[in-house]
Amino acid sequence: xxxxxxxxxxxxxxxxxESFARSAVACFAAQMDPTxxxxxxxRTAVSEAVTNCIVHAYPDGLGMITLRCRILKGNVLDIxxxxxGVGIENLEQARKPMFTTGGSERSGMGFTIMESFMxxxxxxxxxxxxxxxxxxRKLQRRK
Amino acid sequence: xxxxxxxxxxxxxxxxxxxxxxxxxKAYIEAITAKIxxxxxxxxxxxxxxxxxxxxxxxxxxxxxLRNMTRIDGKLILTGLNNQPMKVxxxxxxxxLVEIKEAVV
Numbered sequence: 742x743x744x745x746x747x748x749x750x751x752x753x754x755x756x757x758x759e760s761f762a763r764s765a766v767a768c769f770a771a772q773m774d775p776t777x778x779x780x781x782x783x784r785t786a787v788s789e790a791v792t793n794c795i796v797h798a799y800p801d802g803l804g805m806i807t808l809r810c811r812i813l814k815g816n817v818l819d820i821x822x823x824x825x826g827v828g829i830e831n832l833e834q835a836r837k838p839m840f841t842t843g844g845s846e847r848s849g850m851g852f853t854i855m856e857s858f859m860x861x862x863x864x865x866x867x868x869x870x871x872x873x874x875x876x877x878r879k880l881q882r883r884k
Numbered sequence: 885x886x887x888x889x890x891x892x893x894x895x896x897x898x899x900x901x902x903x904x905x906x907x908x909x910k911a912y913i914e915a916i917t918a919k920i921x922x923x924x925x926x927x928x929x930x931x932x933x934x935x936x937x938x939x940x941x942x943x944x945x946x947x948x949x950l951r952n953m954t955r956i957d958g959k960l961i962l963t964g965l966n967n968q969p970m971k972v973x974x975x976x977x978x979x980x981l982v983e984i985k986e987a988v989v
Contacts, residue, residue: 756907763937781937781968788939792906838976846910848943850976857975 747811753803754795763787769810770818775880782858789851790822790874798826816880828868885911896925901934909941913948920952928953933964943976961985
């Protein structure tokens with residue numbers, strides 16, 4: 742077995758689930774004995790990815806979001822957040838800081854935050870089929 | 885969303901509470917905009933002391949408040965930032981656009 746523990750969640754793209762998703766991942770990650778800063782970074786990155794699904798993937802209604810979380814050897818938290826929404830036409834543009842198609846209540850900083858708060862970050866998107874965000878965070882082992 | 889505010893000598897203080905994400909950002913933006921429009925204060929302090937979590941939606945809240953205060957030649961100040969919201973602001977560069985003050989304990 743390549744991973745030590747895992748969990749899978751599936752929930753509709755309701756904005757009330759943003760806080761549910763980040764809290765669930767934080768609770769799951771608690772067994773890795775993270776620092777408060779590490780936990781804050783993980784919660785922030787998950788919140789950004791789930792919000793993107795809610796705002797951009799399913800702009801005209803509800804769709805399903807899948808969140809898979811695994812603990813890999815070496816104290817690494819591996820997170821995949823996937824939707825079957827509209828996809829992203831221009832990934833390069835979407836990843837630029839301050840770029841948003843989400844209106845005045847969005848800042849366009851989601852991808853930038855995910856990239857800088859996590860150890861690794863990959864986004865794969867197919868227009869018309871959906872988007873998948875894959876993030877990893879290596880946690881420091883505390884003595 | 886939970887928000888309290890007070891106005892003294894033309895200076896407005898708005899205290900935000902709890903978690904700020906996309907779910908509640910619009911309500912925060914509308915409430916703060918309404919207060920700035922109603923009082924046209926010389927300055928507006930957004931107090932984050934009771935904010936336990938904030939994602940990039942909080943940046944949009946601050947940018948909207950900054951836009952509203954700039955329109956009336958007023959000043960926007962952020963205070964009481966815990967580590968997690970502060971890191972989000974630093975990553976976005978907002979800390980270079982808006983004055984950030986330590987909270988008065």
